[in-house]
Amino acid sequence: MNYKFYGNDNCDVSPINNIYNKINNPKHLYDILSNIYSTDTCAPRLRHLWTKDNKTLGQCSITAFLVQDIFGGDVYGIRLEDGNYHCYNVIGNKKFDLTSEQFDYKLNYDDSELQIRENHFKKEEKYKRYLLLKNMLDKYIGL
Numbered sequence: 001m002n003y004k005f006y007g008n009d010n011c012d013v014s015p016i017n018n019i020y021n022k023i024n025n026p027k028h029l030y031d032i033l034s035n036i037y038s039t040d041t042c043a044p045r046l047r048h049l050w051t052k053d054n055k056t057l058g059q060c061s062i063t064a065f066l067v068q069d070i071f072g073g074d075v076y077g078i079r080l081e082d083g084n085y086h087c088y089n090v091i092g093n094k095k096f097d098l099t100s101e102q103f104d105y106k107l108n109y110d111d112s113e114l115q116i117r118e119n120h121f122k123k124e125e126k127y128k129r130y131l132l133l134k135n136m137l138d139k140y141i142g143l
Contacts, residue, residue, distance in 0.1 A: 003027055005056075006088070006109065007096025016072040022141045023070060026089075030098050033063065036136040041129050056099035061087040061120050062130040063099050066137065068117075076112040087115055 011026040023029050034055055042050040043058035050057050064075040064087035073091030080086055086107060088097035095109060121127040 001027075001031070003030065004101055005030060005096065005098050006100035006107070007094065010094050011096040013071045013073075013091050013094060015070050019143070020070045020141075026067060026071065026096060026098060029067065029070065032137060032140055033059075033098065033133075036133070036140055041133045041136075043129075044125060054102055057102040059102075059133075060097075060099040061085070061115070061126060062133050063087075064089050064115070065117050065120065065130060066134055067098060069134070075115040075117070076109075077115040078107050078109065078112045085113070085115060087120075088112075 008027065013025060015021050015023055023032070037055040037059055039047045039050050041059055041062065046058035056063070061075075061077075067073075067089045068075055071089070071091055073089055073094075075087050076090055077085030077087045086097075086099075086103075088095070088100070088109065097107070097109070100107065121130065
């Protein structure tokens, strides 16, 4: 498959625990998530724009924190013009963004801030979307 997400050539990391050992690497996770993303996992403010052709729209923070659960590392955020953050992952010297395809322009990954899970999940709707995505993933891989 031809992957187009940012850092797809630099994301050869393995799960940090045995719970998710069925997921080979972030590309494999991307394939799985592409089958389970939905309007229910999309950020509410973007749901009216979500389509199957733009599956990663509104999925960044819940995806980045799920990636962190599976592969470790840190979540960083790029401040967007609307004041929100777009989240992506950094593991060691590997930087990748499984949801970058939602944008029709290039993001500047050099100007970003560390994101804290607890701050993001203070928003109950975001935490519920994260749990929904995690549960859908677990079911998909047979956990």
